[in-house]
Amino acid sequence: MAKPRGDRRQQIADATLKIVGEYGVQGTTMARVAQKVGISGPALYKHFANRAEMLEAAMDLLLERVVSWLDSSTNPNALERLRELGYRHASSMAANYEGVVAPLFEFAASGPRSHLTEQMARRQRAALQKFIDIIAEGQRQGTIRGDIDIEVAAWSLIGLTWVENFAMLEGLNEFIADGTSTRMLEGILATIATPAAAP
Amino acid sequence: MAKPRGDRRQQIADATLKIVGEYGVQGTTMARVAQKVGISGPALYKHFANRAEMLEAAMDLLLERVVSWLDSSTNPNALERLRELGYRHASSMAANYEGVVAPLFEFAASGPRSHLTEQMARRQRAALQKFIDIIAEGQRQGTIRGDIDIEVAAWSLIGLTWVENFAMLEGLNEFIADGTSTRMLEGILATIATPAAAP
Amino acid sequence: MAKPRGDRRQQIADATLKIVGEYGVQGTTMARVAQKVGISGPALYKHFANRAEMLEAAMDLLLERVVSWLDSSTNPNALERLRELGYRHASSMAANYEGVVAPLFEFAASGPRSHLTEQMARRQRAALQKFIDIIAEGQRQGTIRGDIDIEVAAWSLIGLTWVENFAMLEGLNEFIADGTSTRMLEGILATIATPAAAP
Amino acid sequence: MAKPRGDRRQQIADATLKIVGEYGVQGTTMARVAQKVGISGPALYKHFANRAEMLEAAMDLLLERVVSWLDSSTNPNALERLRELGYRHASSMAANYEGVVAPLFEFAASGPRSHLTEQMARRQRAALQKFIDIIAEGQRQGTIRGDIDIEVAAWSLIGLTWVENFAMLEGLNEFIADGTSTRMLEGILATIATPAAAP
DNA sequence: GATGAATGAGCGTTCATTCAT
């Protein structure tokens, strides 16, 4: 009946993440997580010292997933890499709704009262830097124009993923379903691409 | 000493909104609201049937404020109206953080478990439509190009306000402070404006 | 169903005191007190901010009772006053077991981990001083010898009450029942009384 | 690495006793004892069937120590033996605070809800009898007067040790430090000694 | 002997809500 230590921790962190997505950070009670895992409430304390540590583990898992998305494209062409990231985000959102999109927002909205926001901000900045690096790489490769406002471009792209998340969260599914978000992505890419890189 | 009925309701709704921004929807307890208003606990039930209705009133107040922002510009030139809206959003965010930005996000993130999300979505769609209407008006006026993807344009503009909100919420203040968001707004407007409309 | 404020507080403090005597400070749970009072657990929080304050009120009540015992004799003859106090203590112990003797010990034994011990010590010192004062008064009246060790006398008398309490607590009832404690009191008084004061 | 059985039991009992002195009987949790011993929780059940038996073993150890104090003087002169016991108690209290004085009180105050009180009472009666025997021996030796109230004398002496304990527990250290308790002991001994036994 | 995982009971406390005044 007892699971090996590492497994349980991971399993609990995953369950926690889903509960956060479903009920918010404040609604993530020990009882709810325990029930999802299939163990009794106090059993959680064998794996985490307290609720805060459990939430932290859940967020680590979440950010790990975000990072793995950022690293998911290995296309040597930087411009294409941006495109792939954009498409991958849009297409994977539905599948990752429970485990990534929803909890991501809940953590972001959990407010400055929890220390979680700070860590979120740190990671967001890292993601932004990643986009900036890719754009710079594209400029060196000659597929991205050298005269663009790099920061505006990076914020446009990362902002797009936020807006996709936000739209989905609010049930404004037409944004993705109608292809609007895709056309928006292509619009941004068209603005920054060199004429040579255009299809 | 007793306030006229309408006033009290409004006062409670306002207090509720601030508490929502500060503590989240779930953290908005009757006790906290009551204390902020200066009355005592159960007295709230003289004005609202229950917590849900109180939250609803708070959200109505919030959306009313959003709408008043949408209607804040009366510039006859549609393109300029869009620009004004954008600038006004960026500049008023700091002042309206407690009363608009923060609670807006908290409501959005309050999840499908409350019925609040649906209403939020309805209003967001209305806002979107408003932008679409303004753009169409601009096209008739000849300041906005006729060949653009109207929906992409509207989503870009409304998405920008979301990203501004989100950035501020997460403490990524550089997005607004460094002028990145402003340049992004001008970039979007430049894309949709006719050559004639350019300065 | 709801009682006036002051009454309830007193009633709860009294119940708390009895529970302390019966189950110890640590065993004094909110649930037990609530059940004794006949209300539900959380209702206690309408009268006390938390468990600590409730215990403090109980101790105040206890010390008030001890003080009222110390002031119970008004005999102008100091020596007789000491005798009366001694007799009154022995005879009232059984009746006051639940409400005074038992909780007194539990508070004393509650250890330095609670702040209660300090307050107990302060009161004990006050009680000791009271005895010293009475003895000095007796010396002025000529009923108590001037050459005695006042502090030893005071500690002997107050110690006797402690020993009576302790004996009762441990079920060594013969100490009081057989008259041993009374003979011990008379022995102490005989040692300090002047020949003139002897019967 | 594994200790011989008896040792571990003794080691656990000793740890338990100290924890009792520090946190009270109710505060003596399996986890605390286990941590002090350096083993882990459930391992205690290899040595004791349950918490109650563990506490009983701790109390046995305590009473053993008390008895060894009672037998610590071998002076053939009974009066001197009483004096030595008294002095030894006062002087050893500080050193034995953790291991004897504090737990003794905690056990005594643990109330009739545990069966510990009864056993305590039995032992106290035995201690009392020991004092009575010594006094009787002194009477035969001619150092203690034959006309005294033996029980009052025995209770006075044993009561003094209780008061010393109590005073120390409550932080009324002046009782011992100022020599009051010593003078009180000498006073009692002076009352029961024959003129021939006086120095 | 000893451990890690697990459990049911219980604890102090908070919260939305009701009701008599």
Place this chain on the structure above:
DNA sequence: CATGAATGAACGCTCATTCAT
């Protein structure tokens, strides 16, 4: 309109104890 008293549900967490390894 407003309050103080009260309640049932729930929450985060601790504890004695069991059990498979």
